[in-house]
Amino acid sequence: MERSFKLVRLGEDQKTIYPMYFLKGEVIYWWDSVKALEEVQPVTWNRLKELFLEKYYPKYMQKQMEMKFLELKQESMTVLEYEKKFTELSRFVTKYVETDEEKAQRFQQGLEYWIRDRVSMFEIDTYVRVVQKAALIESNGAQSRKERDNKKRKLFYQKERSESGYQHDKNVKRIGFQKGWNAQ
Template sequence: MVHCAPGLELDLYNQNKLADFLRVRPPTFSSTTNPVEAGDWLHNIEKKLELLHYTDQEKVVFASHQLQGPASEWWDHFRMNRAGGQPITWEEFTKGFNKTHIPAGVVALKKREFRALKQKDHTVAEYLHEFNRPARYAPEDVCTDKERQEKFLEGLKDELSVTLISHDYVDFQQLVDKAIRLEDKKNRMDNCKRKMTVFQEAQGSSQRQRIKPLQIGEPSSAGQGQSQQLNIGGEIKSETNESNEVNIEQANQLVEVQQDQSQENNSSGREQQVCFNCYKPGHFARECSKPKPQQPQVNNIVVTGANAVPVASSRVASSSVTAQPPVSKQQ
């Protein structure tokens, strides 16, 4: 059996530990103009060192091994200025690194940023990421898990925090899980409401397009141009769509009567009158030389029954119908 010298065994032991450390791929650090990046490097290195359960002295040795360029030069000067060659503890290493690469002004700025942090338009997962980064610059605000929960709830949207705040949680991670699930549930409910609103608006628009009031003389939408009306007495009147012209003729006659009355009061109004037969100015329909259009035949269909009531026809079925002006009834 071959025995190694004590110094050689120690070197082999340290080499094995260094190999284990490099196996977890620790990041290197040289220099940066962004102090936050320096803080991120130190934070990542510390997590990997804790994973391998190194001693305080070993943490300093392996962390300094990852310093390059200007950062490595800083470390050399830091060791040389150490009085009496005393070993440097991990706490002293981190304080010296932060003082050089993370100015106190940046730390104060990050503290204010953390204390004013709100979720706003971010998702819960995005808010959690923004919450964790500056939290390490204000450790006094989140010393305990309870304080961390309170600070996280304070920055959440009101629609989430008002529900979550009424419950107690075992730890911070349980609170985060509940917040993510609650957010997902609310998003699905909002999507359903949005789809329902769009559907109702589309239905209302479709109905407004289908329900259009008929104008005088406008044909009915029935397949053969006929319309049926049922009165209270049980009478069904079937009319062709051309029968609307009778109403037009009656309206023309009524307008002519009004024009006659207006002409007596204003002799100069004749020049402004329009014929309702040929639609030319200067004369009335009764004076028009052009023939009047032939009026259609109107048929009345009366349905008899036990409750049928005789209804007097207001139209005369003939090949030629002369419409008379409507006569107002005296009460």
């Protein structure tokens, strides 16, 4: 709403009227009852936000979202999935990410340890750069694991082939020896 206020250049006295056209269902009835109780004085935009949050985003929910945010770790998510969840939750607890540097630090703290260790070497202090570097490190790590696994598989098959070839040679010699012995 506040972004749209800037777009349509609303004055303070209009800020509580404009949003009412966007309310639907039960919220309309809630607002009508609140307005009737607050009718002694005009409801300011700040008071409307306060009343709305009190009703639809109470303190206990705010605490829950704060805990979810503080406990958020990358774990089994990719960096980009983690970033999406981080962004979703951070909008509820802006006090922890007031600056770009704080946001970058907080994001970095939740990364998987092997990614976090590599990212921290770069001493990055912007959120976008931390996310980019973490995604790059994760991608390179996945590529390295794939190459390592391919090498292991190749070595395993080479060893297996050489052993089976050796076994084949022994079997041929044994069969040939037996045939020669039987012929005599």
